[in-house]
Amino acid sequence: MKINRILLNCRRNTALGGEMGADPVLLFFRSPVAYMDGGAWKQTSKPSAALLTSGYKQSFRPLNGKSMRYDIVSFKTSAADRQYISSMNLTQDIPVELEDDFVIASALRSMKSQSMHRGRHFSEFMELSMRIIFIALSDITDAPEIDPKEKIPRYADLRKVREAIYEDPTADWSVEETCEDLQISRTYFHRIYLEAFGVSFKQDIIESRLIHASELLKNTDLSVTAISETCGYDNESYFMRQFKQHKGCTPTEYRRRAKNED
Template identity: 30%
Template sequence: MIQIKRCGYNITHENGFTVDRPDGSGDFLFVLFRSKMEVELQGKPVITEQNSYILYGRNSKQYYKVIEQPMVHDWFHFDSDEMDELCGQLGLPLDTIITAHDPFYISRKVNELQTEHIHNGPYKREIMDATVRCLLMKLSEMRTRIDSNHHISKHYDQFINLRNVIYNSPSVSYSIDELATSMNMSRSHFQQLYKEIFGVSVMNDIIRNRLEFALHLLENSVHDIKTIAELCGYDNEVHFMRQFKKSVHLTPTQYRRKYRSPAN
């Protein structure tokens, strides 16, 4: 079983930060660099682009520092006797900088790990084990599918930038035609590439992002349901509640009562 020791989601160091562990950390370390970094590999400095990741082996030297402030990264330390075999099966090299083809997906998984790590549920270890395996399999699948497929890779950066805009503005109502036009593509070609790259249709991705934002607001704000619906891009409160219940299997009010932070 894969055991999570500690993790950090959206960790930010405004003035930069340097990690220097000559003998490693004694466990495996996954880091998603969301800032441009200098990483030492095999005794040589390597400059990474934003949204790159590395999977350090148990005793691998770990040295990295920020180039552009602030430093933002997601990470988790973990251990398992089967990691070398698992990485071999998935074709994921250790101690190698790899482009993060879907940094939003990776960040969400690290966020899930951090949330589960805090909650101490009865199946905590099993859920975290499954989450890491899911992440590693997804990373393997994305490397194989995107790196070897030119018609996807040549548009990849455009789609990542577009998805970043969508994810950062859940209150905006997007139409497929508008999004396709912004990419200078036909509606059908745009939809096809979006699903090939991200594994989900554009509308389902928009809905999922809205509902994830709704979960956050229900847990951490005092907004009423109508306001939350508007902040999540819904003109119709009833439509929001129907989509929410279909996805979460609870009404927004039921979810808030069950999961809202006691501090609120």
């Protein structure tokens, strides 16, 4: 399996579809979208993923006048790859709604990070990451539908908190205020948040801010100091250490690589 391109945090206000080319594509929609199925327009209400087969002419549209937010991976497959995908019994060409998008989102972020500094095992890493995504999608297809609220207390409330963190990463997020809003104790909040998403409240805050920092480094001329402050860091050195742990390179090096890639 060869990865042609991987783009994260894309936004657009117009339909997406015909320009994607002939190779298979994986789309990870962070926002609800409308799509055509059986001659009728349908729409998602949650984050979703769509595996598009080679040459498929699907079209996706944003909803409610908001931008469509998505990640995209285009790849080439061998006969063995196609046999593997077929064996996974994956839903193809229409979006699959995700109750928890952590596995897929994390795999895509790791793939993007690896693409910025290709190591000796780059191809193997990318193929294994795609297989992890396929496994996650296959589990969703095969699993019986269970309302997450039946498994995890306050799941809907926790989901709203998490979505808000990624929508507004520069906000002054406070566990005390969040627990007060939810009217639960800190200990209980930390336990069910970790149970719901596999990461802590603090880890999601850090992750959201570093993603935002990456976008600012790539798309603006703001200094590293200004970006550090914008993303809520009082200590620039601490920001740089966290960024390097997250991306595998310094903010300055990330900016240089991003410009070279463009």
